Amino acid sequence: MRQMLDKLPRISLANLPTPLADLPRLSQQYGGPPLAIKRDDLTGLATGGNKTRKLEFLIADAVARGCDTVITAGGPQSNHCRQTAAAAAIAGLDCQLVLGGEPRPPLGNLLLDELLGATVHWTAGPNRNARMQELAAELTAQGRRPDVIPVGGSNALGAIGYVAAMFELVEQLVEQCRGAPHIVFPTSSGGTQAGIVLGARLAGFAGRITAISVDQVPDEQIPAERADERFLAQVAAVANGAAQLLGADVTLSPADFATNYGYLGAGYGVVGDLERDAIRRLARSEGVLVGPVYSGRALGALLDLAAGGYFAADESVLFWHTGDESALHAYADELT
Numbered sequence: 001m002r003q004m005l006d007k008l009p010r011i012s013l014a015n016l017p018t019p020l021a022d023l024p025r026l027s028q029q030y031g032g033p034p035l036a037i038k039r040d041d042l043t044g045l046a047t048g049g050n051k052t053r054k055l056e057f058l059i060a061d062a063v064a065r066g067c068d069t070v071i072t073a074g075g076p077q078s079n080h081c082r083q084t085a086a087a088a089a090i091a092g093l094d095c096q097l098v099l100g101g102e103p104r105p106p107l108g109n110l111l112l113d114e115l116l117g118a119t120v121h122w123t124a125g126p127n128r129n130a131r132m133q134e135l136a137a138e139l140t141a142q143g144r145r146p147d148v149i150p151v152g153g154s155n156a157l158g159a160i161g162y163v164a165a166m167f168e169l170v171e172q173l174v175e176q177c178r179g180a181p182h183i184v185f186p187t188s189s190g191g192t193q194a195g196i197v198l199g200a201r202l203a204g205f206a207g208r209i210t211a212i213s214v215d216q217v218p219d220e221q222i223p224a225e226r227a228d229e230r231f232l233a234q235v236a237a238v239a240n241g242a243a244q245l246l247g248a249d250v251t252l253s254p255a256d257f258a259t260n261y262g263y264l265g266a267g268y269g270v271v272g273d274l275e276r277d278a279i280r281r282l283a284r285s286e287g288v289l290v291g292p293v294y295s296g297r298a299l300g301a302l303l304d305l306a307a308g309g310y311f312a313a314d315e316s317v318l319f320w321h322t323g324d325e326s327a328l329h330a331y332a333d334e335l336t
């Protein structure tokens, strides 16, 4: 399987392997099982984050197909958009970003998008996908060769980045003589989760995996009561698409993706006490920053779950830091 992974076109964007380290002071303070961290905030691409791993495959594919432009979409503080802009700069591609909402002051990731040379298109309402297709058609009519990367880079090829990451983690666990931990991380568009769960299966990882949802699928056509079902079907489809790309004889079903929706708070990107406390606790115990939208929420959830006895006494817990601290400044009012 490793050979299949190594055969896919990939460009090097990340400093790998990212560190796997203990969090001794936080572990002592919170009184739960021993806590470790996987530092994907240190992938190193324009401050880092989980999307770097997906983009190694997505951008290589765009280049291999002769594209000269990448189009992608996200929220105004999208980490995916910021990292896509940086990856495009490295690969010599033009980057066009469709951001949902109204124009706003250039803070946090939005400032970085501009510094990285991306062109931003604002669009109101839930029509980001339609706007990306429209933009692709406009650019094609001008003789350009655009590639549309889906929101979050969450397709089968993007998920391969986290299949590879699981092989990396399993190697580190062996090297560092650690047992298999219970992995906790944030999920949103689901590609990271698809890759981690598929990668766990392919790399023989024996630990548990819990994804913390930071939002529900932002698709108004899905009735709220069916959002979970549809979301997990979509994650399973992405994982199975990735398995196919790798020629792996594996089929995952929605039941394979343990997802906790108990920490949605007041909604996507709305910072509450959970995030405020988690950000401060990690910063003040370990000197590590987590972000306001994804990693802060997932860490807050992890600490709350630990306090409620969710983890087994003999389990170690791994917080997979997916890197959104570059958005902190844009949330200064909510964080202070």
Ligand SMILES: Cc1ncc(COP(=O)(O)O)c(C=O)c1O
Residues within 6 Å of the ligand: 049, 050, 078, 079, 080, 152, 154, 186, 187, 188, 189, 190, 191, 192, 193, 291, 294, 295, 322, 323, 324
């Ligand atoms: C920092 C961070 N963590 C986690 C996620 C969730 O990853 P995915 O969209 O693959 O579910 C994102 C997505 O944008 C993110 O920016």
